[in-house]
Amino acid sequence: MGETKSFVCVLCPRGCALEVDIGAPGPAPVRGNACPRGAEYGRLEAIDPRRSLTTTVATAFPGRPRLPVKSSGGIPLARLVEAARGLDSVLVDRPLRRGEVVAANLLGLGIDIVATDDLAAEELGDAMHGAGRAGEGA
Amino acid sequence: MLERLDRDVAVIGGGPAGLAAARAAASAGARVLVVEREERLGGILKQCVHEGFGLERFGEALAGPEYAAREAESALAAGAEARPGSFVARASREGGLFLLRCLRRGGAYELRARALVLATGCRERTDRQVLVQGDRPAGVLTAGLAQYLVNVQGLLPARRAVILGSGDIGLIMARRLTLEGAEVEGVYEIKAEPSGLSRNVRQCLEDFGIPLRLSTTVTAVHGKGRVAGVTLASVDQRGAPIRGSEREVECDGLVLSVGLIPENELAASLGLELDGLTRGPRADQSGACLAEGLYCCGNALHVNDLADYVSESGEAAGRAAAAYARGGPARRELLPVKAGSGVLYAVPQFLDLAAAGRGQVEAGARIYFRSNATLREGARLVLKAEGSGEVLLERSYRALRPPEMERVELELGRVPEGASALCLEISRKERGDGRD
Numbered sequence: 001m002g003e004t005k006s007f008v009c010v011l012c013p014r015g016c017a018l019e020v021d022i023g024a025p026g027p028a029p030v031r032g033n034a035c036p037r038g039a040e041y042g043r044l045e046a047i048d049p050r051r052s053l054t055t056t057v058a059t060a061f062p063g064r065p066r067l068p069v070k071s072s073g074g075i076p077l078a079r080l081v082e083a084a085r086g087l088d089s090v091l092v093d094r095p096l097r098r099g100e101v102v103a104a105n106l107l108g109l110g111i112d113i114v115a116t117d118d119l120a121a122e123e124l125g126d127a128m129h130g131a132g133r134a135g136e137g138a
Numbered sequence: 139m140l141e142r143l144d145r146d147v148a149v150i151g152g153g154p155a156g157l158a159a160a161r162a163a164a165s166a167g168a169r170v171l172v173v174e175r176e177e178r179l180g181g182i183l184k185q186c187v188h189e190g191f192g193l194e195r196f197g198e199a200l201a202g203p204e205y206a207a208r209e210a211e212s213a214l215a216a217g218a219e220a221r222p223g224s225f226v227a228r229a230s231r232e233g234g235l236f237l238l239r240c241l242r243r244g245g246a247y248e249l250r251a252r253a254l255v256l257a258t259g260c261r262e263r264t265d266r267q268v269l270v271q272g273d274r275p276a277g278v279l280t281a282g283l284a285q286y287l288v289n290v291q292g293l294l295p296a297r298r299a300v301i302l303g304s305g306d307i308g309l310i311m312a313r314r315l316t317l318e319g320a321e322v323e324g325v326y327e328i329k330a331e332p333s334g335l336s337r338n339v340r341q342c343l344e345d346f347g348i349p350l351r352l353s354t355t356v357t358a359v360h361g362k363g364r365v366a367g368v369t370l371a372s373v374d375q376r377g378a379p380i381r382g383s384e385r386e387v388e389c390d391g392l393v394l395s396v397g398l399i400p401e402n403e404l405a406a407s408l409g410l411e412l413d414g415l416t417r418g419p420r421a422d423q424s425g426a427c428l429a430e431g432l433y434c435c436g437n438a439l440h441v442n443d444l445a446d447y448v449s450e451s452g453e454a455a456g457r458a459a460a461a462y463a464r465g466g467p468a469r470r471e472l473l474p475v476k477a478g479s480g481v482l483y484a485v486p487q488f489l490d491l492a493a494a495g496r497g498q499v500e501a502g503a504r505i506y507f508r509s510n511a512t513l514r515e516g517a518r519l520v521l522k523a524e525g526s527g528e529v530l531l532e533r534s535y536r537a538l539r540p541p542e543m544e545r546v547e548l549e550l551g552r553v554p555e556g557a558s559a560l561c562l563e564i565s566r567k568e569r570g571d572g573r574d
Contacts, residue, residue, distance in 0.1 A: 009337065010340050012190075012193050013193075013443065015337040055187065066289060070189060070201050080317070098207055116201035116202075116203050
C-alpha cells in the first residue's frame with residue numbers, strides 16, 4: 001500500500017537523490033543515501049519536512065544594523081516564512097556572543113533563535129567608524 | 139614618517155583562505171600580518187548567513203559568520219596579526235623582499251615581507267559582462283550585492299525580483315528575498331541544467347515554490363530610473379535566443395548570479411601569468427606560484443564551491459610560505475598536471491615533487507578538478523603518468539557535474555621516475571563495472 005517519495009537530500013553538498021517508501025508500518029526504507037544521516041533525513045523528510053531557519057534580526061547599532069541568526073532546530077517547512085516574520089519585532093540592543101539566544105521558543109515550537117555572529121562591545125562604539133582596530137595585534 | 143613593518147609572511151585578504159594561511163604560517167613560527175580591506179575579518183562569509191559551511195572541516199553545518207569567526211579567532215590565537223580597514227595600493231619586489239604600500243584611515247604604511255600570500259578571493263561577473271539589452275536602471279544588481287544589502291545592511295533591494303543565473307548565490311538569494319517578504323518571480327538559467335548545487339535547488343527554490351526555468355535568459359531590461367520589467371526568451375542549444383519566444387514579465391529588480399572570477403590584480407601587477415581556464419595564477423600543491431616566495435590560495439586561485447576547501451588551500455599556502463620565509467628558497471621539481479579529456483580544469487597545475495622531502499606535504503598532494511560535462515550515470519577518473527602511461531589513481535563516482543568540484547589525494551612517492559607530466563581523464567562509467 002506504499003507510496004514512494006523522491007527528493008534531493010540537503011544535508012551536504014553531495015546532494016544524494018533519495019527515494020523513500022512510505023505508508024508501510026515500521027521505519028520507512030530509504031534508498032540512494034551515501035551516509036546514515038541521509039537515511040534519517042529521508043525518513044523525516046517524507047513525513048514531516050523541517051528546515052533550519054537562517055536569517056538576520058535588527059540591532060540598535062547603526063554600524064551593524066543586522067545580526068545573523070539561526071534556529072536551534074528544524075522548523076516545519078510550512079511554517080518557515082511565518083517563523084521569519086515572527087522575528088521582525090526582535091531588536092538586539094546589547095553586545096553578545098555567537099551562540100547566545102536572541103529569541104526563545106519561536107512560535108511556541110520549542111525552538112530558539114541564536115546568534116551566529118559576535119556583536120562585540122568595542123565594535124559598537126566609535127570603532128565602528130574609526131580605524132578598525134578589531135583584532136589587530138591580538 | 140611612513141610607518142614601516144617587517145614580517146616573515148604578508149597575507150592579503152582576511153577571508154577564509156587568508157585566515158587559514160595566517161594561522162598555518164603563525165603556527166609554524168612565522169611573524170604574520172593579514173591585510174584586510176574591510177573593517178572586520180571573515181571576508182564574504184560575513185554576509186553568507188545561511189548554513190552548510192564546515193561540514194568537512196568541523197563536522198557540523200555552520201552559518202558563514204560562525205565559520206568566519208572561528209577561523210579569525212584561531213588565526214589570532216596562533217599569533218597572527220591583522221590590520222582590517224587597510225588595503226594594498228601597490229606591490230613590488232625588491233631584493234628578496236616583497237614591498238607592500240598599504241593605505242588605511244589614519245595613514246599609509248609600508249609592509250616588507252619575505253613571503254607573500256595572495257588570498258584576495260573572487261569577484262562577481264556583472265551586468266556589463268552578460269548580453270542583456272536596455273539601460274541599467276536602479277534595481278539591476280549582482281546576487282552578492284543583494285546579499286550584502288539584505289544580510290548586512292537590512293535593506294530589501296526589490297519587492298518582485300527576477301533572478302538571472304542559477305549559481306548558488308542566486309539560489310540562496312531567492313530564498314533570502316522570499317524569507318524577507320519579497321516575491322521572486324522566477325530563476326532563469328541560460329544553460330540546460332542548473333549551475334548551482336542540487337541541494338540548493340531543492341531547499342532554496344522547491345521549498346518555496348519558486349520556478350526554475352532552464353534554457354531561458356533575460357534579453358532586455360525595461361524601465362527608466364527603476365527596473366519595471368524584463369524580456370525573457372528561450373534559447374537554443376547554442377544559447378542563442380529563439381525568435382518568437384520572447385515574453386515580458388514585470389519586476390522591480392533583476393538579480394544576476396552569472397559567475398565568479400578570481401581576483402588577481404595584485405598577482406598580475408607582480409608579473410604572474412594567469413591560467414586561462416581557472417583565471418588564477420598557476421601554482422603547485424602548496425599554492426606556490428612560479429615566482430619564488432609568492433603563494434596564492436582560496437578563490438583567488440580558482441573558484442571553489444566549498445569554504446572548507448578554501449581553508450584547506452589557505453593552510454597549505456601558509457605552511458609553505460612560512461617555510462620559505464624562514465628557510466629561504468628550496469629546490470623545486472615541478473611536474474605539470476594536465477586536464478585531459480572530460481576534465482574542465484585541474485588545480486594545482488604543477489606538483490612539486492621535492493616538497494615531500496621538505497616535509498611540507500603531510501598527506502600527499504591534493505588535486506581539485508571539475509568535469510566538463512554532466513555524467514549522471516556514473517563516471518570514472520584516472521590519473522596517469524605521461525611517459526610510462528602508468529595509472530597512479532582511479533576513482534569511480536556516482537555522478538559528476540561541472541558545478542560540483544571533486545578532490546583526490548596522491549602520494550608523491552607514487553609518481554614514477556621519468557614521468558613528464560600527470561594527466562587527469564574522466565570517462566563515462568561502463569555499465570556493470572560494479573564499483574562505486
